[in-house]
Amino acid sequence: xxxxxxxxxxxxxxxxxxxxxxxxxxxxxxxxxxxxxxxxxxxxxxxxxxxxxxxxxxxxxxxxxxxxxxxxxxxxxxxxxxxxxxxxxxxxxxxxxxxxxxxxxxxxxxxxxxxxxxxxxxxxxxxxxxxxxxxxxxxxxxxxxxxxxxxxxxxxxxxxxxxxxxxxxxxxxxxxxxxxxxxxxxxxxxxxxxxxxxxxxxxxxxxxxxxxxxxxxxxxxxxxxxxxxxxxxxxxxxxxxxxxxxxxxxxxxxxxxxxxxxxxxxxxxxxxxxxxxxxxxxxxxxxxxxxxxxxxxxxxxxxxxxxxxxxxxxxxxxxxxxxxxxxxxxxxxxxxxxxxxxxxxxxxxxxxxxxxxxxxxxxxxxxxxxxxxxxxxxxxxxxxxxxxxxxxxxxxxxxxxxxxxxxxxxxxxxxxxxxxxxxxxxxxxxxxxxxxxxxxxxxxxxxxxxxxxxxxxxxxxxxxxxxxxxxxxxxxxxxxxxxxxxxxxxxxxxxxxxxxxxxxxxxxxxxxxxxxxxxxxxxxxxxxxxxxxxxxxxxxxxxxxxxxxxxxxxxxxxxxxxxxxxxxxxxxxxxxxxxxxxxxxxxxxxxxxxxxxxxxxxxxxxxxxxxxxxxxxxxxxxxxxxxxxxxxxxxxxxxxxxxxxxxxxxxxxxxxxxxxxxxxxxxxxxxxxxxxxxxxxxxxxxxxxxxxxxxxxxxxxxxxxxxxxxxxxxxxxxxxxxxxxxxxxxxxxxxxxxxxxxxxxxxxxxxxxxxxxxxxxxxxxxxxxxxxxxxxxxxxxxxxxxxxxxxxxxxxxxxxxxxxxxxxxxxxxxxxxxxxxxxxxxxxxxxxxxxxxxxxxxxxxxxxxxxxxxxxxxxxxxxxxxxxxxxxxxxxxxxxxxxxxxxxxxxxxx
Numbered sequence: 001x002x003x004x005x006x007x008x009x010x011x012x013x014x015x016x017x018x019x020x021x022x023x024x025x026x027x028x029x030x031x032x033x034x035x036x037x038x039x040x041x042x043x044x045x046x047x048x049x050x051x052x053x054x055x056x057x058x059x060x061x062x063x064x065x066x067x068x069x070x071x072x073x074x075x076x077x078x079x080x081x082x083x084x085x086x087x088x089x090x091x092x093x094x095x096x097x098x099x100x101x102x103x104x105x106x107x108x109x110x111x112x113x114x115x116x117x118x119x120x121x122x123x124x125x126x127x128x129x130x131x132x133x134x135x136x137x138x139x140x141x142x143x144x145x146x147x148x149x150x151x152x153x154x155x156x157x158x159x160x161x162x163x164x165x166x167x168x169x170x171x172x173x174x175x176x177x178x179x180x181x182x183x184x185x186x187x188x189x190x191x192x193x194x195x196x197x198x199x200x201x202x203x204x205x206x207x208x209x210x211x212x213x214x215x216x217x218x219x220x221x222x223x224x225x226x227x228x229x230x231x232x233x234x235x236x237x238x239x240x241x242x243x244x245x246x247x248x249x250x251x252x253x254x255x256x257x258x259x260x261x262x263x264x265x266x267x268x269x270x271x272x273x274x275x276x277x278x279x280x281x282x283x284x285x286x287x288x289x290x291x292x293x294x295x296x297x298x299x300x301x302x303x304x305x306x307x308x309x310x311x312x313x314x315x316x317x318x319x320x321x322x323x324x325x326x327x328x329x330x331x332x333x334x335x336x337x338x339x340x341x342x343x344x345x346x347x348x349x350x351x352x353x354x355x356x357x358x359x360x361x362x363x364x365x366x367x368x369x370x371x372x373x374x375x376x377x378x379x380x381x382x383x384x385x386x387x388x389x390x391x392x393x394x395x396x397x398x399x400x401x402x403x404x405x406x407x408x409x410x411x412x413x414x415x416x417x418x419x420x421x422x423x424x425x426x427x428x429x430x431x432x433x434x435x436x437x438x439x440x441x442x443x444x445x446x447x448x449x450x451x452x453x454x455x456x457x458x459x460x461x462x463x464x465x466x467x468x469x470x471x472x473x474x475x476x477x478x479x480x481x482x483x484x485x486x487x488x489x490x491x492x493x494x495x496x497x498x499x500x501x502x503x504x505x506x507x508x509x510x511x512x513x514x515x516x517x518x519x520x521x522x523x524x525x526x527x528x529x530x531x532x533x534x535x536x537x538x539x540x541x542x543x544x545x546x547x548x549x550x551x552x553x554x555x556x557x558x559x560x561x562x563x564x565x566x567x568x569x570x571x572x573x574x575x576x577x578x579x580x581x582x583x584x585x586x587x588x589x590x591x592x593x594x595x596x597x598x599x600x601x602x603x604x605x606x607x608x609x610x611x612x613x614x615x616x617x618x619x620x621x622x623x624x625x626x627x628x629x630x631x632x633x634x635x636x637x638x639x640x641x642x643x644x645x646x647x648x649x650x651x652x653x654x655x656x657x658x659x660x661x662x663x664x665x666x667x668x669x670x671x672x673x674x675x676x677x678x679x680x681x682x683x684x685x686x687x688x689x690x691x692x693x694x695x696x697x698x699x700x701x702x703x704x705x706x707x708x709x710x711x712x713x714x715x716x717x718x719x720x721x722x723x724x725x726x727x728x729x730x731x732x733x734x735x736x737x738x739x740x741x742x743x744x745x746x747x748x749x750x751x752x753x754x755x756x757x758x759x760x761x762x763x764x765x766x767x768x769x770x771x772x773x774x775x776x777x778x779x780x781x782x783x784x785x786x787x788x789x790x791x792x793x794x795x796x797x798x799x800x801x802x803x804x805x806x807x808x809x810x811x812x813x814x815x816x817x818x819x820x821x822x823x824x825x826x827x828x829x830x831x832x833x834x835x836x837x838x839x840x841x842x843x844x845x846x847x848x849x850x851x852x853x854x855x856x857x858x859x860x861x862x863x864x865x866x867x868x869x870x871x872x873x874x875x876x877x878x879x880x881x882x883x884x885x886x887x888x889x890x891x892x893x894x
Contacts, residue, residue, distance in 0.1 A: 018049060018052050018053070036097055036103045037094065037097055037098065040090055040093050040094045040097065041094065043090050044087065044090040044091065044094060047083050047086050047087040047090055048087060050079075050083045051080065051083045051084060051087060054076050054077075054079050054080040054083060055080065057076045058073065058076045058077060058080060058141065061073045061076060070135055070137070073135050073141065074127075074135050077133060077135065077141065078123060078127065081119075081123050081132075081133075082120060082123060084154065085116040085119040085120055085123075085154065086116065088115070088116060088119075088154060088155070088157070088158045089112060089113060089115075089116040091158060091162070092112045092115075092158060092161045092162065092165075093109070093112055095161075095162045095165055095166070096108065096112065096165050099165045099166055099168075100165070112161060115153075115154070115157035115158070115161070118153070119150070119153070119154055122150055122153075126144070126150075129144075130144050131144045131145055131146040132144045132146050132147050132150045133147055258366035258367055258368050259338070259346065259366075259367045259368060259369055260274070260275060260277045260278075260366060260367050261273070261274070261275045261364070261365070261366040262274040262275070262277065262293070262364075262365055262366075263362065263363070263364055263365075264290055264319075264362060264363040264364070264365060265360050265361075265362050266290065266316055266319050266320060266323070266352070266360070266361040266362060266363055267358075267359075267360035267361045267362075268360060269289050269290055269316060270288060270289075270290070271288070271290055271293050278300070278339055289316070290315070290316045290319075291315050291316055294310070294311070294314040294315060295311070297310065297314070297336075297348075298310055298311055300336050300337045301334050301335065301336050302335050302336070302337060302343050303334070303335055306334040306335060307334075309332060309334070310332060310334055310348075313330065313332050314332070314348065314350070314365075319350065319352060319361075319363060320361065322352060323352050323354075323361050327352075328351065328352045328353065329349070329350065329351050329352070330349075330350055331347055331348060331349045331350070332347070332348055333345060333346070333347045333370070333374075334346060334348070336367075338369065344369050344371035345369075345370055345371040345374045346367050346368065346369055346370065346371070347367065347368050347370045348365065348366070348367045348368075349365065349366055349367075349368070350363050350364070350365045351363060351364045351365075387493055388491045388492060388493050389406065389474065389491075389492040389493065389494060390404060390405060390406035390491060390492055391404070391405045391406075391489070391490075391491040392404045392405075392489075392490055392491065393481065393487050393488070393489055393490075394421050394445070394487065394488040394490065395486070395487060396449070396485060396486050396487060396488055397486070399420060399421050399422065399445050400418070400419060400420055400421060401418045401419060401420075401421050401424060402418060403418075404418060421445050422444055422445055425440050425443060425444070426440055432464045433464055433465060434462055434463075434464045435462075435463070435464070438462035438463070442460055443460045443476060443478075448478050448488065448490075449488075451478070452478060452479065452480060452488070456479060457477060457478070457479045458477070458478040458479070459475055459476065459477050459478075460475070460476045460478075461473065461474070461475045461476075461495070462474055462476075471496075472494065472496050473494070473495050473496045473498075473499045474492050474493070474494060474495065475492065475493050475495050476490060476491075476492050477490060477491055477492075477493065478490040541564050541568055541571070544560040544561075544563045544564045545560075545564060547560050548560040548561060548564070572878065590860065591635045591638060591724060591725065592635050592637075593633040593634055593635050593748075594633065594634070594635075594636070594753070595631045595632070595633060595750035595751060595752070595753040596631060596632065596634055596636055596750075596753055597629070597630075597631055597632075597753075598624070598627060598632070598634075598664060598676075599624070599629075600636070601634070601636050601639055601640055601643070602622065602624065602643075602662075602664070604640060605640055605643045605644055605647065606620065606622065606647075606662075608640075608644055609644060609647045609648055609651060612648065612651050612652075613651050613660065616651065616654070616655075616656045616657075616658075617656050617657050618651055618654055618656070618657070618658050618659065618660055619657075619658070619659040619660070620651075620660050620662075621659065621660070621661040621662065622662050623661065623662065623663045623664070624663075624664040624665075626664075626665035626666060627664045627665060627666055627676070628666035628669050628674055628676075630669075630674060630749060631749070631750045631751065631752055631753055632674055632747035632748065632749060632750055633747060633748040633749075633750045634747055635725070638721050638724075638725065639725075641717065641718075641721060642718050642721050642722065642743075643662075643678075643680075645714040645715070645717060645718050646680045646718060646741050647660065647662065647680060648714070649714060649715070650680055650681075650682035650684065650739070651682075653682065653684040653685050653739070654682045654683055654684035654685075654738070655684065655685075658682065658683040658684060659682070659683045660680070660681070660682045660683075661679070661680070661681045661682075662678075662679075662680055663678070663679040663680075663681075664676065664677075664678055665677050665679075667744070669749075671749065672748065672749055673746055673747070673748060673749065674746070674747045674748075674749055675744070675745070675746050675747075676744070676745050676747065677742065677743070677744055678742070678743040678744075678745070679740060679741070679742050679743075680740070680741045680743075681738060681739070681740040681741075682738045682739055682740075683737075683738045684738050684739060685735065685736065685738075686733045686734045686735045686736055686737050686738050686739055687733040687735065687739060688735055695715055695731065696715050696716055696718075696719040722743060725745060726745075726746065727743055727744055727745040727746075728743065728744045729741065729742070729743050730742045730743075766889045766892075766893065767792040767793070767794055767885060767888060767889060768792065768793040768794070769793065769794070769795075770792075770794045770795070770818040770819065770888065770892060771794070771795045771796075771797070771816060771817050771818050772789055772794055772795065772796050772797070772817065772818065772819050772820070772821060772888075773797050773799065773805060773808060773809060773812075773817045773819075773820045773821070774786065774789070774796050774797065774798050774799070774820075774821045775798075775799040775800075775801065775802060775804070775805035775820070775821065775822045775823055775826065775831065775834065776798075776800075776821075776823040776826070776854065777800055777801055777823065777826045777827055778823075781823070781854075781877075782798050784879065785821065785854070785879060786798065788879060788881045788884060789884075791881075792885060797817070800826075801826045801827055801828040801829055802822070802826050802828065802829030802830055802831055802833055802834030802837075803828045803829040803834070804828075805820065805822065805834050805838075806829070806834050806837050806838060806841075809838055809841070809846075809849075810841060810843075814843060814844050814845050815844075815845045817845075817849060818849075818850075818888075818892050819849065819850040819851070819852060819888055819891060819892055820835075820838070820849060820850070820851045820852070821852050821854055822834060822835055822851055822852065822853055822854065822871065823853075823854050823855065824853055824854070824855035824857060824862075824866065825855065825856075825857075831853060831854075831855075831866075831869075831871075832853075832865065832866060832869035832871070833869075835851045835853075835866075835869045835870045835871050836869050836870055838851065838870075839870040850872045850873075850888075850891035850892060851870065851871045851872055852871065852872060852873045852874075852875060852887060852888070852891070853866040853871045853873065853874040853875065854875055854877060854879070855874065855875075855876060855877065856876065856877045857876070862874070872891055873887050873891065875887060
């Protein structure tokens, strides 16, 4: 074959290769797939087409001897080998994509490009050295000494890169099918056949045609699959588009009643379709960007913290991050000024979605006024949370819990979960460690339903212990929600405090019962002691009366009467002490402090107790050398009562020729207060240690010696009076060595008292001829009082009750009576009513006639009641003649 024929054949082969590539171009460009493999495949087509063209040009120019043609041949050869390197690089990139399923990263591309870059460097060096190929002076192409090395490097690099990627992908990518893997490996290694054939048949341009055939095979086997996949993707795109349209419609429907709505294109940073946005907000919108729009909304948010939270959540960057984290919806509550100027609670929502056609991330944002709903919800929840741990509904047909509300107050899983009721109940009892004594079967669905068939409401109470050790008591309440009985409402309430209060009340009742029983026992003991101590002197009185009546000896009778008098005084003292103790315990005694020197009290006390001490030859020592001689505010009668009781006891329990000491000393004093210490000691019999704690109890007596008659109330009265005066009393006693009482008092300092007025005396002649109206319903009292009065030559007119006394006075002459003695307790009309009746009479002497109350009532309240009724004085029974004479004399004098 001639040279011209060879050139024509070579050109024909190149053209044939281009014809092979043309349908591939058409199929690739017409196809709808636009993925990464298509891009690389088109690059491979371009490279292969240029290789074929340069091959044809090379053979056309080769053999011409002109200088310009030789340069053209060299340039075409350089472009030819450069395009082969580019084509090899495209093969490796394409193979990487198909083996790994992803486009190569920057580092991978750099690694794949390393070989081609070295090849280009070698080609540049070849321009000056001709070691790979060269063109002679006639324009003929010849291979150089390193041509084989160059070709081997190029295609061995390609082969090794493809094999390494194939093996690596086969080990890590389960998605590569074995059949596809073998085919792909074959067709990617097929281009190597071209260089080998070209090397064996150097005069035939086989490199470009073999590459074209390989690209046909690749298209048929793989690139066509991309088209099929694209069709599937388009179907998916349509589905995604439909889903996008539905989501968009749902969001727009949800925002139908919103205050304002707008669409956002987050990718493009634009907004559109605004509806309901107040003009005031739009005025603050400085631009068309999303962030500018949201910033304008912060101008109507009243709370700075809420505005900051809104700014943080509602911005383009946040929405992009939320979308990348697959969070497609979020919302925020805040207080915003609405069009009316009021501040309402508003909730803004954002729903994010991707537009499958444009690929843009979009969103629908809208705001709803939830102020009223929020207030109603908070009111309901506030009321509910106060009363209940949770509220639930059971479907009566399915036996499932399908609604629950639970504020979870107590740190334990307060609410049952939704689901099968019986299973939830059992699990909840286990989770809360409810004791076995509470059988969960009693609140099984069947048990509850049976109970509700018989009653309107069913309750179950149980307890359990928190991890902190606190015990809680709960009540489960069940009832039908309505008359249909389709649903059972049940709720749990905390009754821990209620149980505590019940137990507290039970404890109070139990203590009250114990105290009542103790009081009853004390009352029994009190009555027993009173009975004993009253009967003892009363027995003496009756006994000596009987002896006196049997005797005819006047001296003996006088002796018996003296003993009756002593026994009567003991009996009176016992009654007075009992009444005093009762008044103290009832709180009816009120202290009446007045300015006084201690010396006056001591003088009266020792005048009272001295005769008893002298009778037993007891040395009575008074030591007030360390006392503060200043006036103090003191209730002299109560202090005298305290001291007389203590000194009388000391004398009583001290044997003859003993000693009783009274010591008064000032411990501390200032301008306002005097602190005194009083010590009363004796050399008497003392007390046993076991009796000392009981000594202040009523009727407590330790009878160590004979002749210790007494009420046993003296020390009880002393203790209560000391407490009433905010004082303190201590006792030290030892059997056989005597007893020592120590008292502390804080007295208020007083001004010097006025000189005490002398008591008004009376002469018996002042009573002669006085006419007295005496009212009493007791014959013995009338007889006794009448005798006492007539002894002083007074005339007595008697009445049996208050009404009779009033009639006698009304019918009498003016000033006929000098005084009226009126018993307080009488039938028909009592004494106080009678006194008030007399004071209201229209008589000249009704207002001024002295009315004197006679009563066994001796309390201060009784005396005051008599004075309030218009009486002038109150004399307590039994009558003391001298006291009665003095009162009548003082009231009728002048």
